[in-house]
Amino acid sequence: MQELSTDVLVVGGGPAATWAALDAARAGADVVLADKGYCGTSGATAAGGTGVWYVEPEPAAREAAMASREALGGYLADRRWMGRVLDRTYANINELAETRGYPFPTGPDGRQLRNGLQGPEYMRRMRIRVKRAGVRVLDHSPVTELLRAADGSVAGAAGHRRQEGHDYLFRAGAVVLATGGCAFLSKALGTDTDTGDGALFAAELGAELSGMEFSNAYGIAPEHTSVTKTAFYSFATFYRENGEELEGAASQGGRSVIARELLTGKVYARLDRADPAARAAMRLAQPNFFLTFDRLGIDPFTERFAVTLIAEGTVRGTGGIRIVGDDCRTTVPGLFAAGDAATREEICGGFTGGGSHNAAWAMSSGSWAGRGAAGYALALGAGAARRSVSAAGGAGLRPLGARDVDAREVIRAVQGEVLPYEKNYLRHGEVLTGALAVLDETWTRLRSGLHGTGRDAVVARQAAALTANARWMYRSALARTESRGMARRLDFPGQDAAQHHRIASGGLDEVWTRPLTAVAA
Incomplete structure (x- = not known):
């Protein structure tokens, strides 16, 4: 030490x-x-x-x-x-x-x-x-x-x-x-x-x-890649697998349309709305966006390519x-x-x-x-x-019970509740409640048995952090029974004037939420 x-x-x-x-x-x-x-x-x-x-x-x-x-x-x-x-x-x-x-x-x-x-x-x-x-x-x-x-x-x-x-x-x-x-x-x-x-x-x-x-932010990326430069897709036309244009996918709420389509099939894009000046400016502003296309031999302005959504929390x-x-x-x-x-x-x-x-x-x-x-x-x-x-550290460092929990299993369990579009992006109270039950049980297990020292402590603490963040995230999402900003609820699609406030959260073994003072209109 x-x-x-x-x-x-x-x-x-x-x-x-x-x-x-x-x-x-x-x-x-x-x-x-x-x-x-x-x-x-x-x-x-x-x-x-x-x-x-x-x-x-x-x-x-x-x-x-x-x-x-x-x-x-x-x-x-x-x-x-x-x-x-x-x-x-x-x-x-x-x-x-x-x-x-x-x-x-x-x-x-x-x-x-x-x-x-x-x-x-x-x-x-x-x-x-x-x-x-x-x-x-x-x-x-x-x-x-x-x-x-x-x-x-x-x-x-x-x-x-x-x-x-x-x-x-x-x-x-x-x-x-x-x-x-x-x-x-x-x-x-x-x-x-x-x-x-x-x-x-x-x-x-x-x-x-x-x-x-x-916290339910998802970025658009070419399928099987990691570059989520979503702003450029404002120049895109989106298509279903059969070549039919996917209406609404290029709008301000277009990622919801894409997410729903991805649940049953593929979505394709082409940046065909960019004129020559915009194309040159895009390459200058974000050269790494085009590396994948150049390596694959795809011209994204003239050819269709499959896209996906990647969680960015x-x-x-x-x-x-x-x-x-x-x-x-x-x-x-x-x-x-x-x-x-x-x-x-x-x-x-x-x-x-x-x-x-x-x-x-x-x-x-x-x-x-x-x-x-x-x-x-x-x-x-x-x-x-x-x-x-x-x-001050607890979970992952100082377990309360037998040291029998694998950090990788914890990470997989959390990802199973926060990465799927149908759970995190297309939010519904019943789905959030079910996901929270899994996350709360995962926290209880890791608090009891997850332990790491040295390099392993880093991974153990990351697993604990992922679980804690997911629980704060979904508990806060359940507390906001309306759709405001990116916190959209399928079961509460409208905005409620009575909820014009921020929501504080905290706690570890017992997660809590409470409304903060209303924000001045």
Whole structure:
């Protein structure tokens, strides 16, 4: 066991984590970043390109940007937070361009197009920036649990260094969870590190979650591939197996149409609505989208190809750890959350739609959480490293009974309830109740008998996190007896004005939900 100390520990390695580490260091804190993978290459952003919610500070443009998603999100977003994120994103993107030389492409008028980032280049530069700021980066060092101080505040974390083969423990004055969302190991590109670990760690300290019903996001991908760049399918015509056009599949609610058709047959697409200018722009914006087609010798603009839907859970959804302050603090003292690990309801309500808003939220919330964590830790002073601490982790680490449960069996059981379209996407109360019965029984079994040490502890904790996230997700979905944002119910297809509020959730052995204060109309 390697024991160390720091002011701020950042857990994660994507954009939210790197911005948090960078701004915590710039605020004068000693910072450690611990990533499950290799910081700069792990996570959904590093695997591809992403749009960014970057809007010039012109009143009409800002008003249009904020209004554009309010209805889609069920009017659960907060205009003040939207404005803060637009301001912070504008500043961070301009910093990347003007002082860090990020190579944004230029438009016909010669001006840089700053509303998109190429993930590999973006994250390569963020890793360099973090290390130059003096942050200690622990690659391949997944955190497995948080540490609790005697007063209930967070006091650090413990984990395992895969390549060095030993466990570690970091005492810290504050912790930022930027571990990403939960995609349930669906194989969507770049999401295998996104297993909801941060939400489990936070809940074990008593933190709350919010918006977990907004988690049934599915991305369109060519069959047998993992690239879910759904925005390009706005240029597509969809077809049944017999060649008949699939009506409604290209509309705003088209994925429901596709999901129903996939239950009985195949669905095909062709990007035949893109004109030559759009085709060129698409290849420039998302080159990895076309790699599969090029390797298979398919021209997606002229030839039909089979498509599928891949679950992306809270990565493309909006649910996550509840934040209770402008600095992205949680309900646990000293614990902060950023990026997809945190709820994005503040700017998206119940619907995100993909990278643009999530990318802006990642860099903005990362900056705020890093600064907030630094201020909290520095106020504690050197005494933080000498606090008496206890381990907070339970499921997968400290079983209550015989150690006879296999993590892989747990993962398969959870995936059987959350990946099928007919359970998670086409939601119905009776189906959700049946799925929850399986998930609750799975949790009871793993809590009693799942155990791992060293490298095996990482897998065991991922299995526990998947189960916990699924239970919060479906319990929240049952609590919202209406259709709002992406949380749609076949048995409650309408929107209920009496449910114009967010839903908090939490708990482990006993999962609970409760309505939060109604959002101002």
